[in-house]
Amino acid sequence: VTAYPLEHPLECYGYRIEEHDKPGALNAQALKAAGVPPGPLFQELKAGKTIMLEDGRQINGADYLAAPVPGKAL
Numbered sequence: 001v002t003a004y005p006l007e008h009p010l011e012c013y014g015y016r017i018e019e020h021d022k023p024g025a026l027n028a029q030a031l032k033a034a035g036v037p038p039g040p041l042f043q044e045l046k047a048g049k050t051i052m053l054e055d056g057r058q059i060n061g062a063d064y065l066a067a068p069v070p071g072k073a074l
Contacts, residue, residue: 019071023048027064034059 002016026046032038036059041051045061052058 016073018073021068021071024066024068026061027066031059031064 002018003013004016006012006014023046026042028038028042031042031045035055035057036042036045036051036053044051045059045064048061048065050058050060
C-alpha cells in the first residue's frame, strides 16, 4: 500500500494497493521429457529452487518457469 498527497483544497491522500508478481507457469511437459517425475519435486521447481535427481543430475527450476505474471494494482 502506498499513499500519495493529492492536490486538493483540503488535505487528502490517494492510496495505491499493489500485489506482488506471481511466478510464471511451470513447463511440466519439458520436465517430464527431462525425466523429472511429477509430484512434490514440481513444487520445489515452481519455487525456483534447484533439485538433484536420483541419477545425480541437477535441475534448476528457473529454467522451466515462464515469465512472472505482474501483480494487480488498484
